[in-house]
Amino acid sequence: MSEIFKQIPLYRFISYCDDTGLDKTVLDCGAGGDCPPLSLFSEYGYLTQGIEFSTSQLEEAEKYAKKKNQNLNIEQGDMRKLKFADETFSFVYSYNSVFHMKKEEVLKSVNEMKRVLKKDGLFFVNFLTVKDFRCGQGGNLGDNQYEQLDDNMPVIHSYYEEEEADVYFKDMKILFKETRVVERIFEGIPIRQGFVDYIAVKR
Amino acid sequence: MSEIFKQIPLYRFISYCDDTGLDKTVLDCGAGGDCPPLSLFSEYGYLTQGIEFSTSQLEEAEKYAKKKNQNLNIEQGDMRKLKFADETFSFVYSYNSVFHMKKEEVLKSVNEMKRVLKKDGLFFVNFLTVKDFRCGQGGNLGDNQYEQLDDNMPVIHSYYEEEEADVYFKDMKILFKETRVVERIFEGIPIRQGFVDYIAVKR
Numbered sequence: 508m509s510e511i512f513k514q515i516p517l518y519r520f521i522s523y524c525d526d527t528g529l530d531k532t533v534l535d536c537g538a539g540g541d542c543p544p545l546s547l548f549s550e551y552g553y554l555t556q557g558i559e560f561s562t563s564q565l566e567e568a569e570k571y572a573k574k575k576n577q578n579l580n581i582e583q584g585d586m587r588k589l590k591f592a593d594e595t596f597s598f599v600y601s602y603n604s605v606f607h608m609k610k611e612e613v614l615k616s617v618n619e620m621k622r623v624l625k626k627d628g629l630f631f632v633n634f635l636t637v638k639d640f641r642c643g644q645g646g647n648l649g650d651n652q653y654e655q656l657d658d659n660m661p662v663i664h665s666y667y668e669e670e671e672a673d674v675y676f677k678d679m680k681i682l683f684k685e686t687r688v689v690e691r692i693f694e695g696i697p698i699r700q701g702f703v704d705y706i707a708v709k710r
Numbered sequence: 711m712s713e714i715f716k717q718i719p720l721y722r723f724i725s726y727c728d729d730t731g732l733d734k735t736v737l738d739c740g741a742g743g744d745c746p747p748l749s750l751f752s753e754y755g756y757l758t759q760g761i762e763f764s765t766s767q768l769e770e771a772e773k774y775a776k777k778k779n780q781n782l783n784i785e786q787g788d789m790r791k792l793k794f795a796d797e798t799f800s801f802v803y804s805y806n807s808v809f810h811m812k813k814e815e816v817l818k819s820v821n822e823m824k825r826v827l828k829k830d831g832l833f834f835v836n837f838l839t840v841k842d843f844r845c846g847q848g849g850n851l852g853d854n855q856y857e858q859l860d861d862n863m864p865v866i867h868s869y870y871e872e873e874e875a876d877v878y879f880k881d882m883k884i885l886f887k888e889t890r891v892v893e894r895i896f897e898g899i900p901i902r903q904g905f906v907d908y909i910a911v912k913r
Contacts, residue, residue: 511728684892
Protein backbone atom coordinates (compact mmCIF):
# COMPACT_ATOMS: atom_id res chain seq x y z
CA MET A 508 0.00 0.00 0.00
CA SER A 509 1.32 3.41 -0.89
CA GLU A 510 1.92 6.34 1.41
CA ILE A 511 -0.82 8.64 2.65
CA PHE A 512 -0.47 12.08 1.12
CA LYS A 513 -0.69 15.01 3.51
CA GLN A 514 -2.96 16.97 1.16
CA ILE A 515 -6.03 15.18 2.56
CA PRO A 516 -8.75 17.26 0.80
CA LEU A 517 -7.37 16.12 -2.56
CA TYR A 518 -8.54 12.57 -1.84
CA ARG A 519 -12.06 13.95 -1.95
CA PHE A 520 -11.29 15.86 -5.15
CA ILE A 521 -10.05 12.68 -6.86
CA SER A 522 -13.24 10.95 -5.79
CA TYR A 523 -15.31 13.75 -7.38
CA CYS A 524 -13.13 13.61 -10.53
CA ASP A 525 -13.47 9.81 -10.81
CA ASP A 526 -17.26 10.14 -10.63
CA THR A 527 -17.44 12.45 -13.68
CA GLY A 528 -16.23 9.85 -16.14
CA LEU A 529 -14.24 12.55 -17.99
CA ASP A 530 -10.78 11.92 -19.49
CA LYS A 531 -8.28 11.70 -16.65
CA THR A 532 -6.19 14.79 -17.43
CA VAL A 533 -5.27 17.04 -14.53
CA LEU A 534 -3.31 20.25 -14.04
CA ASP A 535 -1.82 21.27 -10.69
CA CYS A 536 -0.93 24.95 -10.28
CA GLY A 537 1.67 25.19 -7.55
CA ALA A 538 2.70 21.58 -8.06
CA GLY A 539 6.14 21.54 -6.46
CA GLY A 540 7.55 20.59 -3.08
CA ASP A 541 8.79 17.42 -1.42
CA CYS A 542 5.42 15.64 -1.53
CA PRO A 543 3.81 16.63 -4.85
CA PRO A 544 0.14 15.61 -4.83
CA LEU A 545 0.21 14.93 -8.58
CA SER A 546 1.93 11.71 -7.54
CA LEU A 547 -1.34 10.62 -5.93
CA PHE A 548 -3.27 11.48 -9.10
CA SER A 549 -0.71 9.49 -11.07
CA GLU A 550 -1.31 6.47 -8.82
CA TYR A 551 -5.01 6.78 -9.59
CA GLY A 552 -4.34 6.68 -13.34
CA TYR A 553 -4.41 10.37 -14.17
CA LEU A 554 -2.27 11.97 -16.88
CA THR A 555 -0.64 14.77 -14.92
CA GLN A 556 0.72 18.19 -15.70
CA GLY A 557 1.97 20.70 -13.18
CA ILE A 558 3.40 24.16 -13.01
CA GLU A 559 5.48 25.59 -10.21
CA PHE A 560 6.80 29.14 -9.83
CA SER A 561 9.66 28.37 -7.45
CA THR A 562 12.68 26.60 -8.94
CA SER A 563 13.68 25.14 -5.55
CA GLN A 564 10.18 23.66 -5.03
CA LEU A 565 10.37 22.36 -8.60
CA GLU A 566 13.64 20.58 -7.82
CA GLU A 567 12.12 19.01 -4.69
CA ALA A 568 9.26 17.62 -6.76
CA GLU A 569 11.63 16.30 -9.42
CA LYS A 570 13.69 14.53 -6.78
CA TYR A 571 10.53 12.94 -5.37
CA ALA A 572 9.19 11.85 -8.77
CA LYS A 573 12.54 10.36 -9.75
CA LYS A 574 12.64 8.31 -6.54
CA LYS A 575 9.13 7.00 -7.28
CA ASN A 576 9.92 6.52 -10.94
CA GLN A 577 6.98 8.69 -11.98
CA ASN A 578 6.84 11.28 -14.73
CA LEU A 579 4.60 14.01 -13.32
CA ASN A 580 5.34 16.64 -16.01
CA ILE A 581 5.93 19.51 -13.64
CA GLU A 582 7.63 22.54 -15.13
CA GLN A 583 8.40 26.11 -14.22
CA GLY A 584 5.42 28.36 -14.83
CA ASP A 585 3.20 31.16 -13.57
CA MET A 586 -0.46 30.48 -12.83
CA ARG A 587 -1.30 34.12 -13.54
CA LYS A 588 -0.50 33.40 -17.19
CA LEU A 589 -0.84 29.77 -18.19
CA LYS A 590 0.67 28.65 -21.48
CA PHE A 591 -2.07 26.09 -22.12
CA ALA A 592 -4.89 26.47 -24.64
CA ASP A 593 -8.49 27.05 -23.52
CA GLU A 594 -10.27 23.93 -22.26
CA THR A 595 -7.23 21.66 -22.17
CA PHE A 596 -7.79 19.76 -18.90
CA SER A 597 -10.71 17.85 -17.41
CA PHE A 598 -9.52 18.77 -13.93
CA VAL A 599 -7.54 21.70 -12.57
CA TYR A 600 -6.54 22.38 -9.00
CA SER A 601 -4.38 24.53 -6.81
CA TYR A 602 -3.85 23.33 -3.25
CA ASN A 603 -2.51 25.62 -0.48
CA SER A 604 -0.93 27.79 -3.12
CA VAL A 605 -3.00 30.48 -4.82
CA PHE A 606 -3.17 32.68 -1.69
CA HIS A 607 0.58 33.38 -1.85
CA MET A 608 -0.10 36.52 -3.84
CA LYS A 609 -2.25 39.63 -3.72
CA LYS A 610 -5.97 39.24 -4.31
CA GLU A 611 -5.85 40.97 -7.69
CA GLU A 612 -3.36 38.30 -8.78
CA VAL A 613 -5.43 35.54 -7.19
CA LEU A 614 -8.29 36.68 -9.43
CA LYS A 615 -6.02 36.49 -12.50
CA SER A 616 -4.88 33.00 -11.49
CA VAL A 617 -8.40 31.73 -10.85
CA ASN A 618 -9.50 33.06 -14.24
CA GLU A 619 -6.57 31.34 -15.93
CA MET A 620 -7.32 28.02 -14.24
CA LYS A 621 -10.97 28.29 -15.28
CA ARG A 622 -9.92 29.13 -18.84
CA VAL A 623 -7.83 25.98 -19.32
CA LEU A 624 -10.53 23.80 -17.76
CA LYS A 625 -12.83 21.85 -20.07
CA LYS A 626 -16.60 22.37 -19.96
CA ASP A 627 -18.09 20.06 -17.30
CA GLY A 628 -14.60 19.78 -15.81
CA LEU A 629 -13.90 20.19 -12.10
CA PHE A 630 -11.87 22.84 -10.32
CA PHE A 631 -10.47 22.57 -6.79
CA VAL A 632 -8.94 25.55 -5.08
CA ASN A 633 -8.54 26.63 -1.48
CA PHE A 634 -7.88 29.87 0.37
CA LEU A 635 -6.73 31.00 3.79
CA THR A 636 -9.41 32.60 5.93
CA VAL A 637 -9.26 35.50 8.35
CA LYS A 638 -9.54 32.95 11.20
CA ASP A 639 -5.95 31.87 10.54
CA PHE A 640 -3.62 32.77 13.42
CA ARG A 641 -1.25 34.61 11.10
CA CYS A 642 -3.90 36.94 9.69
CA GLY A 643 -2.91 40.36 10.98
CA GLN A 644 0.81 39.61 11.29
CA GLY A 645 3.50 41.22 9.16
CA GLY A 646 3.42 44.09 6.74
CA ASN A 647 -0.16 45.21 6.17
CA LEU A 648 -0.99 45.56 2.46
CA GLY A 649 -4.70 46.20 3.18
CA ASP A 650 -7.79 44.04 2.59
CA ASN A 651 -6.39 41.20 4.76
CA GLN A 652 -3.25 40.90 2.64
CA TYR A 653 0.04 40.66 4.56
CA GLU A 654 3.70 40.37 3.73
CA GLN A 655 5.05 37.69 6.07
CA LEU A 656 8.12 35.50 6.43
CA ASP A 657 8.18 31.79 5.50
CA ASP A 658 11.56 30.23 6.28
CA ASN A 659 12.97 33.77 6.52
CA MET A 660 11.81 34.61 2.98
CA PRO A 661 9.25 37.37 2.41
CA VAL A 662 5.95 35.90 1.18
CA ILE A 663 2.53 37.47 0.66
CA HIS A 664 -0.50 35.80 2.23
CA SER A 665 -4.04 36.85 1.30
CA TYR A 666 -6.77 35.98 3.82
CA TYR A 667 -10.44 35.71 2.93
CA GLU A 668 -13.72 36.14 4.74
CA GLU A 669 -15.66 32.88 4.64
CA GLU A 670 -17.96 33.98 1.79
CA GLU A 671 -15.53 36.34 0.05
CA ALA A 672 -14.16 33.88 -2.52
CA ASP A 673 -17.66 32.70 -3.57
CA VAL A 674 -17.58 35.42 -6.25
CA TYR A 675 -14.84 33.54 -8.14
CA PHE A 676 -17.38 30.79 -8.86
CA LYS A 677 -20.29 32.92 -10.03
CA ASP A 678 -20.06 31.43 -13.53
CA MET A 679 -19.60 27.89 -12.19
CA LYS A 680 -21.61 25.60 -9.95
CA ILE A 681 -20.15 24.96 -6.51
CA LEU A 682 -20.49 21.25 -5.70
CA PHE A 683 -18.64 21.31 -2.41
CA LYS A 684 -17.43 24.03 -0.08
CA GLU A 685 -15.74 23.36 3.23
CA THR A 686 -14.87 26.08 5.71
CA ARG A 687 -12.36 24.72 8.23
CA VAL A 688 -10.51 25.81 11.32
CA VAL A 689 -7.64 23.49 12.16
CA GLU A 690 -5.92 23.45 15.55
CA ARG A 691 -2.81 21.32 15.62
CA ILE A 692 0.75 21.04 16.91
CA PHE A 693 3.33 22.29 14.41
CA GLU A 694 6.99 21.86 15.33
CA GLY A 695 5.95 21.61 18.99
CA ILE A 696 3.80 24.75 18.97
CA PRO A 697 -0.03 24.83 18.89
CA ILE A 698 -1.29 26.72 15.84
CA ARG A 699 -4.71 27.59 14.43
CA GLN A 700 -5.23 27.61 10.66
CA GLY A 701 -8.24 28.73 8.69
CA PHE A 702 -9.08 27.41 5.22
CA VAL A 703 -11.95 27.37 2.78
CA ASP A 704 -11.92 24.70 0.05
CA TYR A 705 -14.05 24.68 -3.09
CA ILE A 706 -14.92 22.08 -5.71
CA ALA A 707 -16.80 23.62 -8.64
CA VAL A 708 -17.89 22.47 -12.08
CA LYS A 709 -17.48 24.54 -15.27
CA ARG A 710 -20.72 25.14 -17.11
CA MET B 711 -5.17 1.40 -7.27
CA SER B 712 -7.96 0.88 -4.79
CA GLU B 713 -11.06 2.96 -4.32
CA ILE B 714 -11.14 6.27 -2.47
CA PHE B 715 -13.05 5.93 0.78
CA LYS B 716 -15.65 8.59 1.47
CA GLN B 717 -14.56 8.95 5.11
CA ILE B 718 -11.82 11.41 4.08
CA PRO B 719 -10.71 12.52 7.59
CA LEU B 720 -9.71 8.93 8.35
CA TYR B 721 -6.87 9.18 5.81
CA ARG B 722 -5.35 11.77 8.12
CA PHE B 723 -5.97 9.56 11.14
CA ILE B 724 -4.15 6.65 9.49
CA SER B 725 -1.25 8.97 8.75
CA TYR B 726 -1.09 9.99 12.44
CA CYS B 727 -1.36 6.30 13.48
CA ASP B 728 1.41 5.23 11.10
CA ASP B 729 3.70 7.90 12.56
CA THR B 730 3.41 6.53 16.12
CA GLY B 731 5.16 3.25 15.33
CA LEU B 732 2.73 1.42 17.67
CA ASP B 733 1.34 -2.05 16.90
CA LYS B 734 -1.21 -1.71 14.13
CA THR B 735 -4.32 -2.74 16.05
CA VAL B 736 -7.44 -0.64 15.54
CA LEU B 737 -11.02 -0.65 16.82
CA ASP B 738 -13.88 1.06 14.97
CA CYS B 739 -17.01 1.81 17.01
CA GLY B 740 -19.90 2.13 14.59
CA ALA B 741 -18.08 0.09 11.97
CA GLY B 742 -20.94 -1.02 9.74
CA GLY B 743 -22.48 0.19 6.51
CA ASP B 744 -21.86 -0.33 2.81
CA CYS B 745 -18.39 1.26 2.82
CA PRO B 746 -16.77 0.23 6.11
CA PRO B 747 -13.63 2.32 6.68
CA LEU B 748 -11.90 -0.56 8.45
CA SER B 749 -11.36 -1.85 4.94
CA LEU B 750 -9.01 1.09 4.35
CA PHE B 751 -7.15 0.33 7.58
CA SER B 752 -6.90 -3.28 6.46
CA GLU B 753 -5.34 -2.15 3.16
CA TYR B 754 -2.76 -0.22 5.18
CA GLY B 755 -1.81 -3.34 7.14
CA TYR B 756 -3.87 -2.84 10.30
CA LEU B 757 -5.36 -5.70 12.31
CA THR B 758 -8.96 -4.56 12.51
CA GLN B 759 -11.82 -5.02 14.94
CA GLY B 760 -15.18 -3.33 14.74
CA ILE B 761 -18.44 -3.16 16.58
CA GLU B 762 -21.78 -2.11 15.14
CA PHE B 763 -25.09 -1.68 16.96
CA SER B 764 -27.38 -2.07 13.93
CA THR B 765 -27.74 -5.57 12.52
CA SER B 766 -28.68 -4.23 9.07
CA GLN B 767 -25.54 -2.03 8.95
CA LEU B 768 -23.57 -5.03 10.12
CA GLU B 769 -24.90 -7.10 7.23
CA GLU B 770 -23.97 -4.36 4.74
CA ALA B 771 -20.40 -4.37 6.04
CA GLU B 772 -20.19 -8.16 5.89
CA LYS B 773 -21.39 -8.12 2.28
CA TYR B 774 -18.74 -5.54 1.42
CA ALA B 775 -15.91 -7.39 3.20
CA LYS B 776 -16.86 -10.68 1.55
CA LYS B 777 -16.74 -9.05 -1.89
CA LYS B 778 -13.27 -7.67 -1.13
CA ASN B 779 -12.19 -10.92 0.49
CA GLN B 780 -11.23 -9.12 3.69
CA ASN B 781 -11.83 -10.24 7.25
CA LEU B 782 -12.58 -7.03 9.13
CA ASN B 783 -13.81 -8.66 12.38
CA ILE B 784 -16.92 -6.55 12.74
CA GLU B 785 -19.50 -7.85 15.19
CA GLN B 786 -22.64 -6.68 16.90
CA GLY B 787 -21.87 -4.56 19.93
CA ASP B 788 -22.64 -1.44 21.94
CA MET B 789 -19.98 1.25 22.32
CA ARG B 790 -21.52 2.33 25.62
CA LYS B 791 -20.30 -0.97 27.07
CA LEU B 792 -17.37 -2.49 25.21
CA LYS B 793 -16.49 -6.10 25.86
CA PHE B 794 -12.75 -5.54 25.43
CA ALA B 795 -10.20 -5.38 28.25
CA ASP B 796 -8.56 -2.09 29.25
CA GLU B 797 -5.77 -0.92 26.92
CA THR B 798 -6.41 -3.48 24.17
CA PHE B 799 -5.96 -1.34 21.04
CA SER B 800 -3.28 1.07 19.81
CA PHE B 801 -5.92 3.02 17.92
CA VAL B 802 -9.63 3.53 18.46
CA TYR B 803 -12.01 5.60 16.41
CA SER B 804 -15.65 6.37 15.83
CA TYR B 805 -16.48 8.22 12.62
CA ASN B 806 -19.87 9.95 12.07
CA SER B 807 -21.39 7.68 14.65
CA VAL B 808 -21.13 8.57 18.34
CA PHE B 809 -23.55 11.51 18.04
CA HIS B 810 -26.47 9.18 17.30
CA MET B 811 -27.35 9.12 20.99
CA LYS B 812 -27.94 11.47 23.88
CA LYS B 813 -24.98 13.34 25.30
CA GLU B 814 -24.96 11.36 28.55
CA GLU B 815 -24.54 8.23 26.42
CA VAL B 816 -21.92 9.90 24.24
CA LEU B 817 -19.92 10.49 27.43
CA LYS B 818 -20.24 6.80 28.35
CA SER B 819 -19.11 5.77 24.87
CA VAL B 820 -16.15 8.15 24.82
CA ASN B 821 -15.06 6.83 28.23
CA GLU B 822 -15.32 3.27 26.99
CA MET B 823 -13.27 4.01 23.88
CA LYS B 824 -10.60 5.70 26.00
CA ARG B 825 -10.59 2.74 28.39
CA VAL B 826 -9.80 0.14 25.72
CA LEU B 827 -7.12 2.40 24.16
CA LYS B 828 -3.48 1.69 25.03
CA LYS B 829 -1.32 4.34 26.68
CA ASP B 830 0.23 6.55 23.94
CA GLY B 831 -2.48 5.26 21.60
CA LEU B 832 -4.53 7.55 19.37
CA PHE B 833 -8.25 8.25 19.45
CA PHE B 834 -10.27 9.78 16.59
CA VAL B 835 -13.86 10.84 17.12
CA ASN B 836 -16.10 13.43 15.55
CA PHE B 837 -19.29 15.24 16.48
CA LEU B 838 -22.03 17.22 14.78
CA THR B 839 -22.01 20.93 15.57
CA VAL B 840 -24.85 23.37 16.10
CA LYS B 841 -24.02 24.84 12.66
CA ASP B 842 -25.52 21.76 11.01
CA PHE B 843 -28.70 22.54 9.05
CA ARG B 844 -30.66 19.87 10.94
CA CYS B 845 -29.88 21.26 14.38
CA GLY B 846 -33.22 22.50 15.69
CA GLN B 847 -35.35 20.11 13.62
CA GLY B 848 -37.45 17.31 15.11
CA GLY B 849 -38.40 16.47 18.66
CA ASN B 850 -36.48 18.69 21.05
CA LEU B 851 -34.84 16.71 23.86
CA GLY B 852 -33.01 19.78 25.20
CA ASP B 853 -29.32 20.76 25.14
CA ASN B 854 -29.19 20.59 21.31
CA GLN B 855 -30.35 16.98 21.25
CA TYR B 856 -33.11 16.14 18.76
CA GLU B 857 -35.10 13.10 17.75
CA GLN B 858 -35.12 13.13 13.95
CA LEU B 859 -35.90 10.77 11.08
CA ASP B 860 -33.21 9.01 9.00
CA ASP B 861 -34.74 6.93 6.24
CA ASN B 862 -38.08 7.19 8.08
CA MET B 863 -36.58 5.69 11.24
CA PRO B 864 -36.42 7.73 14.46
CA VAL B 865 -32.82 8.59 15.33
CA ILE B 866 -31.34 10.86 17.99
CA HIS B 867 -28.78 13.45 16.92
CA SER B 868 -26.74 15.38 19.48
CA TYR B 869 -25.23 18.68 18.30
CA TYR B 870 -22.25 20.36 19.97
CA GLU B 871 -20.98 23.88 20.35
CA GLU B 872 -17.53 24.12 18.78
CA GLU B 873 -15.66 23.91 22.12
CA GLU B 874 -18.21 21.79 23.99
CA ALA B 875 -16.63 18.39 23.31
CA ASP B 876 -13.14 19.55 24.38
CA VAL B 877 -13.99 18.39 27.90
CA TYR B 878 -13.94 14.74 26.75
CA PHE B 879 -10.20 15.09 26.15
CA LYS B 880 -9.20 16.76 29.41
CA ASP B 881 -7.15 13.69 30.41
CA MET B 882 -5.63 13.35 26.91
CA LYS B 883 -3.59 15.59 24.65
CA ILE B 884 -5.40 16.89 21.58
CA LEU B 885 -3.05 16.64 18.57
CA PHE B 886 -5.52 17.79 15.94
CA LYS B 887 -8.93 19.43 16.02
CA GLU B 888 -10.82 20.49 12.92
CA THR B 889 -14.05 22.45 13.04
CA ARG B 890 -15.76 22.23 9.65
CA VAL B 891 -18.81 23.53 7.87
CA VAL B 892 -19.55 21.61 4.68
CA GLU B 893 -21.89 22.89 1.98
CA ARG B 894 -22.64 20.32 -0.68
CA ILE B 895 -25.31 18.86 -2.93
CA PHE B 896 -26.95 15.77 -1.44
CA GLU B 897 -29.50 13.95 -3.62
CA GLY B 898 -29.93 17.13 -5.64
CA ILE B 899 -30.50 19.39 -2.63
CA PRO B 900 -27.95 21.83 -1.17
CA ILE B 901 -27.23 21.03 2.47
CA ARG B 902 -24.98 22.47 5.17
CA GLN B 903 -23.29 20.16 7.66
CA GLY B 904 -21.29 21.03 10.74
CA PHE B 905 -18.63 18.74 12.21
CA VAL B 906 -15.80 18.86 14.69
CA ASP B 907 -13.12 16.15 14.45
CA TYR B 908 -10.54 15.29 17.12
CA ILE B 909 -7.35 13.26 17.17
CA ALA B 910 -6.02 12.85 20.73
CA VAL B 911 -3.32 10.78 22.40
CA LYS B 912 -3.82 8.85 25.66
CA ARG B 913 -1.36 9.82 28.38
